[in-house]
Amino acid sequence: MKLTLRVWRQKNANARGRFVTYEAKNITPDMSFLEMLDVVNEELIGRGEEPIAFEHDCREGICGSCGFMIDGVAHGPKRASTVCQLHMRSFRDGDSLTIEPWRAKAFPVIKDLIVDRSAFDRIIQAGGFISVPTGSAPDANAILVPKENAELAFDAAACIGCGACVAACPNASAMLFTAAKVSHLHLLPQGQPERYDRARNIVATMDKEEFGGCTNIGECEAVCPKEIRLHFIALMNRDLIRASVRDWKVGRRAAGM
Amino acid sequence: MAVTGFILVGFVIVHMLGNLKVYQGEEKFNAYAVGLREIGSPAVGHEQFLWLMRLVLLTATGLHIVAAVQLTQMSHAARPVSYVQKKVIQATYASRTMRWGGVIITLFVVYHILHLTFGAVGFPPGQYRHLSVYRNVVTGFSLWYVSAFYIAAMVALGLHMYHGVWSMFQTLGLSDENTGRLYRSLAIVSSFVVVVGNISVPAGVLVGLVK
Numbered sequence: 001m002k003l004t005l006r007v008w009r010q011k012n013a014n015a016r017g018r019f020v021t022y023e024a025k026n027i028t029p030d031m032s033f034l035e036m037l038d039v040v041n042e043e044l045i046g047r048g049e050e051p052i053a054f055e056h057d058c059r060e061g062i063c064g065s066c067g068f069m070i071d072g073v074a075h076g077p078k079r080a081s082t083v084c085q086l087h088m089r090s091f092r093d094g095d096s097l098t099i100e101p102w103r104a105k106a107f108p109v110i111k112d113l114i115v116d117r118s119a120f121d122r123i124i125q126a127g128g129f130i131s132v133p134t135g136s137a138p139d140a141n142a143i144l145v146p147k148e149n150a151e152l153a154f155d156a157a158a159c160i161g162c163g164a165c166v167a168a169c170p171n172a173s174a175m176l177f178t179a180a181k182v183s184h185l186h187l188l189p190q191g192q193p194e195r196y197d198r199a200r201n202i203v204a205t206m207d208k209e210e211f212g213g214c215t216n217i218g219e220c221e222a223v224c225p226k227e228i229r230l231h232f233i234a235l236m237n238r239d240l241i242r243a244s245v246r247d248w249k250v251g252r253r254a255a256g257m
Numbered sequence: 258m259a260v261t262g263f264i265l266v267g268f269v270i271v272h273m274l275g276n277l278k279v280y281q282g283e284e285k286f287n288a289y290a291v292g293l294r295e296i297g298s299p300a301v302g303h304e305q306f307l308w309l310m311r312l313v314l315l316t317a318t319g320l321h322i323v324a325a326v327q328l329t330q331m332s333h334a335a336r337p338v339s340y341v342q343k344k345v346i347q348a349t350y351a352s353r354t355m356r357w358g359g360v361i362i363t364l365f366v367v368y369h370i371l372h373l374t375f376g377a378v379g380f381p382p383g384q385y386r387h388l389s390v391y392r393n394v395v396t397g398f399s400l401w402y403v404s405a406f407y408i409a410a411m412v413a414l415g416l417h418m419y420h421g422v423w424s425m426f427q428t429l430g431l432s433d434e435n436t437g438r439l440y441r442s443l444a445i446v447s448s449f450v451v452v453v454g455n456i457s458v459p460a461g462v463l464v465g466l467v468k
């Protein structure tokens with residue numbers, strides 16, 4: 001296969017970027033998209049040029065490192081897939097593709113297709129955890145979890161934090177990511193003690209990181225490689241509303257009313 | 258957005274039901290318009306309830322617009338560099354046109370009030386008579402371009418309401434994995450009923466059903 005790639009090249013965070021066109025030759029349909037870029041990079045290195053920088057690690061769709069826009073779609077045209085799990089058989093010989101990094105204020109470009117997603121780490125630090133005493137491992141099945149909750153929590157926990165939801169959202173909102181993290185803990189007994197503080201803190205951090213506001217468009221759900229569903233956002237909103245009602249009641253009690 | 262939207266949706270539904278009274282004939286329709294001004298009497302004075310409602314609606318509209326402007330500003334700030342290529346996968350037309358739809362509806366509401374409440378526009382001089390609402394509706398809508406504008410505006414309202422109603426359940430945290438579909442249907446049905454009910458009035462005048 002032969003393809004024409006229009007790739008965003010940017011030296012560093014402060015440099016001005018631009019699109020550069022490359023020919024991808026000797027590509028087989030069984031290559032993954034990243035392997036195709038490897039082939040292009042080999043050639044660039046051979047010519048003494050700077051290879052295209054992109055992030056990757058596991059290359060099996062579980063780490064969340066990879067991700068960029070292919071022809072205006074986060075992670076490319078295949079549903080429920082990361083770019084590392086996207087194969088060249090999804091394209092046709094002679095296709096020309098535009099490859100762009102995630103675009104969001106909260107995800108500044110570091111180099112070429114690599115963006116800084118540490119805003120997600122700070123969201124996790126604000127509430128993506130539970131507090132438990134350390135020590136020996138608890139007995140298995142000591143805490144019972146209803147089957148449906150376990151299933152739902154697992155669906156939410158499948159989030160790999162790749163950032164495609166933010167990239168696809170017309171508002172560059174991080175609601176789906178944040179909601180997935182909140183929901184996965186909210187649905188399990190271990191998440192209950194800090195439930196309302198978590199909702200409040202995690203959303204406050206998300207806002208502080210300058211992500212946009214959710215308008216329930218649903219493009220995030222469409223590109224999510226782990227098919228995280230939109231209703232988790234409603235679940236987080238519910239906790240957020242309950243948290244403010246509780247705050248209000250506590251405030252009234254403190255004021256002696 | 259959701260709370261103020263809820264108030265506005267409530268108003269839109271009641272307003273549509275009120276419009277349908279036009280089919281009960283001139284007398285009943287006019288009496289309804291007069292009756293609106295006397296709700297709660299004698300305990301509540303003339304037009305007092307009406308003005309209270311107008312105040313609530315005006316406030317809700319104002320807050321709804323302020324929230325929309327803030328959200329829009331946040332979005333622009335959150336993506337300072339836009340994509341050269343961006344595809345829409347599953348977002349509905351309604352969801353993507355909320356902002357311009359809102360602008361169109363606001364302009365329509367201004368026109369609508371100037372038209373059928375004040376008779377300041379869309380009437381030949383001397384044709385508008387305060388509280389002869391039935392006559393005003395018939396004369397007002399006999400101009401085909403006025404009716405066409407109303408009908409177009411109602412389509413915009415329907416789209417806005419469809420995404421708005423569904424969004425409301427999402428924002429208020431009511432929808433979940435089982436009820437999501439139900440709320441979608443509710444949004445479709447409610448906006449469809451409002452649009453059809455409202456459009457039937459100018460359309461009815463045009464085809465001579467209401468005269």
Ligand code: FES
Pocket residue numbers: 055056057058059060061062063064065066067082083084085
């Ligand atoms: S490289 Fe790990 S998910 Fe793609």
